[in-house]
Amino acid sequence: MRILNLLSRLTPTGFLWRLSFINILVIMMVTVISGWAVYSSACFLAGEVGGFDTLLQQRFNRTLRSYLWILILIAVFVGSVFHFYLIKRFIQPIQSLIEATKELKRGQYPDLVKVHKSDEIGQLAHQYNELVVQLQMNEQQRNRLVTDVSHEIRTPLSNLNGYLQGLKDGDIIGDQALFASLYQESKRLSRMLEQLEQLKEWDHLSNQTIVVKETHEIEPVLRQCVAMFARTLEEKSIPIRLEIESCKVELHIVGIQQVISNLLGNAINYYEGEGPILLVGAKQEKAYHISISGPSQPIPENEKEKVFRRFYRLDSSRNRMTGGSGLGLAISREIIERYHQGEIGVSPKSASNAFWIVLPR
Numbered sequence: 001m002r003i004l005n006l007l008s009r010l011t012p013t014g015f016l017w018r019l020s021f022i023n024i025l026v027i028m029m030v031t032v033i034s035g036w037a038v039y040s041s042a043c044f045l046a047g048e049v050g051g052f053d054t055l056l057q058q059r060f061n062r063t064l065r066s067y068l069w070i071l072i073l074i075a076v077f078v079g080s081v082f083h084f085y086l087i088k089r090f091i092q093p094i095q096s097l098i099e100a101t102k103e104l105k106r107g108q109y110p111d112l113v114k115v116h117k118s119d120e121i122g123q124l125a126h127q128y129n130e131l132v133v134q135l136q137m138n139e140q141q142r143n144r145l146v147t148d149v150s151h152e153i154r155t156p157l158s159n160l161n162g163y164l165q166g167l168k169d170g171d172i173i174g175d176q177a178l179f180a181s182l183y184q185e186s187k188r189l190s191r192m193l194e195q196l197e198q199l200k201e202w203d204h205l206s207n208q209t210i211v212v213k214e215t216h217e218i219e220p221v222l223r224q225c226v227a228m229f230a231r232t233l234e235e236k237s238i239p240i241r242l243e244i245e246s247c248k249v250e251l252h253i254v255g256i257q258q259v260i261s262n263l264l265g266n267a268i269n270y271y272e273g274e275g276p277i278l279l280v281g282a283k284q285e286k287a288y289h290i291s292i293s294g295p296s297q298p299i300p301e302n303e304k305e306k307v308f309r310r311f312y313r314l315d316s317s318r319n320r321m322t323g324g325s326g327l328g329l330a331i332s333r334e335i336i337e338r339y340h341q342g343e344i345g346v347s348p349k350s351a352s353n354a355f356w357i358v359l360p361r
Contacts, residue, residue: 020084027079028072035068093125100128109136153189160185213250213340218288218359221253222281225260232268238294239276247283249359255335256359259344260292262328263355267294273351287342287361293354304346308333 043061093113100110112129115122163182166172222244233240267277273295280291299307310330336344336357343358 019087020080023083023087024076024080027083028076031072031075035072039064039068090121093121097125097128100132104132104135109139157189213252215248215250216253217246218249218251218281218290219244219246221251221256222260222279222290225257225264226279228261229264229268233277236268236271238268238271240279241276242279244279244281245283247281247288247361249288249361251340251359252335255339259332259335259357260290262332263292263357266328266355267292267296270294270296270353272296275352284358284361288359290357290359291354292356293349293352295352298348298350299346299353301348304348307346308344 039061042064043057093115096113100113103110109132112132113125115125115129160182163172163178167174172178223242226240226242229240264277264279271277271294275295277292277294280289280293282289282291308329310327333344336342336359340359342360345356347354347356
């Protein structure tokens with residue numbers, strides 16, 4: 001125990017130097033023991049077989065001992081240098097990881113660590129690189145989200161503050177129409193915050209390793225979503241037609257209901273012209289295709305992808321009147337693409353827009 005404590009005190013502090021020190025001790029012990037075994041065996045054989053007298057035997061022993069010591073020193077030196085060089089190369093990625101971690105601790109995103117091999121250290125460096133990339137993406141998304149949220153909330157809050165200040169100072173006389181407008185702005189803010197919470201929740205769920213989905217018959221799910229809008233459709237005198245094929249699909253039932261509800265709500269809010277809203281569910285070879293279309297102003301071809309961005313609106317004034325926040329389609333894309341590994345898009349026509357979903361079977 002005392003010897004181990006003494007060795008631990010004598011061992012250098014750096015990982016490379018400690019490993020090299022231990023390696024030198026091991027090489028030295030092995031070569032000394034091997035040399036002593038060779039020396040004893042050679043001296044014994046020379047004395048028994050060679051027929052040396054005492055003086056010649058002593059000279060042979062001294063010469064052999066000298067050569068063995070030289071060979072032991074050369075073996076220890078060469079082995080230690082070679083070991084030091086190899087270990088230094090092996091732990092070079094670890095040193096790069098240490099420097100990169102220090103930069104990350106200071107709030108700076110370091111350059112990715114170079115990975116030359118696929119061993120354990122290479123895998124560690126690869127995982128670290130993925131962590132840095134993910135942190136950068138999270139930071140970008142957070143900054144973009146904060147910017148978008150502050151921009152979107154600023155206008156309704158300014159409106160509310162302006163009207164309330166006017167009511168307080170007596171510059172504006174409140175009536176039913178004004179209070180209804182203020183209530184609508186407040187309701188839109190509440191709805192936006194609810195959708196932000198939903199978006200955060202689906203962001204979290206879609207990044208989970210284990211995705212929980214169950215097999216459901218799609219037809220009753222779609223009909224149930226339509227039934228939720230029955231009163232609204234009746235009040236606005238908007239006809240709807242369903243063409244749904246039965247099919248069993250693996251899905252997150254709450255997520256799909258939310259997506260269909262978002263698309264149906266948009267079709268109702270932007271309904272212009274004549275003709276029914278059409279919901280089609282068609283079974284394909286390896287997927288199930290859902291389409292929701294209705295008469296409305298067609299989305300420009302160069303805006304098809306942009307409508308799925310967070311807070312993006314084609315016509316901000318018209319969208320505010322309908323209570324939209326620019327988050328419904330972003331949530332729908334999150335649920336379909338990242339959680340269900342499906343596809344979602346829109347196909348504008350001359351006097352309508354058809355939003356479609358492809359779910360893998």
